Amino acid sequence: MPANLTPQYQKAENAYRRAQSAEERISCLEEMLAIIPKHKGTDKLQADLRKRLKEARIECDTEKTSKKKKASYRFPRQGAGQVVLVGGPNAGKSRVVDELTNATPEVTVYPFATREPLPAMMTWEDVTVQLIDTPPVTDTCIEPYLTGLVRAADLALLIFDGSNDDAPDDTAVVIEQFSQRKTLFSEHTGFDEENFGIVHIRTLLVVTRASDPDADPRISLLEELTERNFEVVRVELDDPDSREELREAIYRALDVVRVYTKRPGKPADFEAPFTVPRDGTIEDLALQVHREVASNFKFARIWGDGIHDGQSVGRDHVLSDKDLVELHV
Numbered sequence: 001m002p003a004n005l006t007p008q009y010q011k012a013e014n015a016y017r018r019a020q021s022a023e024e025r026i027s028c029l030e031e032m033l034a035i036i037p038k039h040k041g042t043d044k045l046q047a048d049l050r051k052r053l054k055e056a057r058i059e060c061d062t063e064k065t066s067k068k069k070k071a072s073y074r075f076p077r078q079g080a081g082q083v084v085l086v087g088g089p090n091a092g093k094s095r096v097v098d099e100l101t102n103a104t105p106e107v108t109v110y111p112f113a114t115r116e117p118l119p120a121m122m123t124w125e126d127v128t129v130q131l132i133d134t135p136p137v138t139d140t141c142i143e144p145y146l147t148g149l150v151r152a153a154d155l156a157l158l159i160f161d162g163s164n165d166d167a168p169d170d171t172a173v174v175i176e177q178f179s180q181r182k183t184l185f186s187e188h189t190g191f192d193e194e195n196f197g198i199v200h201i202r203t204l205l206v207v208t209r210a211s212d213p214d215a216d217p218r219i220s221l222l223e224e225l226t227e228r229n230f231e232v233v234r235v236e237l238d239d240p241d242s243r244e245e246l247r248e249a250i251y252r253a254l255d256v257v258r259v260y261t262k263r264p265g266k267p268a269d270f271e272a273p274f275t276v277p278r279d280g281t282i283e284d285l286a287l288q289v290h291r292e293v294a295s296n297f298k299f300a301r302i303w304g305d306g307i308h309d310g311q312s313v314g315r316d317h318v319l320s321d322k323d324l325v326e327l328h329v
Contacts, residue, residue: 008035017151026060029053073116075132079129080129080251083153085157086150087159088171090161091161096157096206096235100122116135118132119133124248125251138173155201158185161207161209162207162215163208163212165218168219168222186203207232210234261327279318280319282319300326
C-alpha cells in the first residue's frame, strides 16, 4: 500500500470493499479519489481508482438498462460483524449455523442441501454477530455471487470436517476457486498491497469433529496442498463448552471493542453496546449513532479503564472495550 494514506482514506477504502452495488462502489471510489494524498507514491493507485470508477459507472448503467437480472444477494451488515461460512460439499456449514444461532437451516447427510445463502444471528455475551451460510463450492461449481459476499465480509469461516478423508482436497478446491477470483483467505482483511484487485479476507479454519484421531493429519495435508497455515479452531458441535469456545473465537477474530452509551442526564444503556474496530475513536462511535451527531459533535465524557471517570475527550480519543460514553452535541 502506498505510504501516507490517511485514516479517512482507509475508512473509505474499507467501505468500498464492503459495497454491495455499483452505485455504492461509485460513491466510495469518488470519495477515495477526492481524499487520497496526491504524490508520486499514489500515482499507480490513483490510476487504478479511476479505472475502477469508469467500470463501476458502466456496470451501473448496464444494471439500469438490463431486463434480465442475475441472482443477487445483499445482506445489510448487522451486529458486531458479518461472517461468511464457506466450504465444500457436506463440510458442515449448516450444522455450525444451526448450533450457534436460532436459525433452522436444512442439515442433511447428503451434499448440496444449501441452495442459497442464509443469514442468521449468533449471540456472544451481550453482542450479536451475523453468520451467513452459503452453498457448497466444488471444482465445477461456485455461485457467481459468492465472491462478492466473501469479499464484503469481515471474516470468513472455512469449514473443514476433521473426520472426512475428502476434506483436505475439497477445502483446497474451495481455496483455489476463490483465489482464481482474486479473493484470498488470509490472516488479515484488506486490499493486497501489490495489487488493488486482490482482496484478503481474515479467515478461521473451523475443524468440526475435531476429536477424530486423524483430524490433525488431515489439517496437515491441507497445509501441504495449499501451502498456507490458517488459524485453526477445533470444535465438537455436540459439546456445549466447545460451541461456546467457537462463539468466542469468532467474536475475537472480528477484532472489535464494545462501547456502551448514555444520554446526558440519563441512565447508561448496558443492554445493546455499539461495536467499533479496535483502535476505533469517538468519531467512529458518533458516526454509528447518527451522522448528525458526528457532524455536530462538541465533546464526549467517558468512563472506563485508564481514564478519570467522566473525563472529557475529543473525537480522536481511542476507545477501549466496555467504555461508557456520553456524547455531547
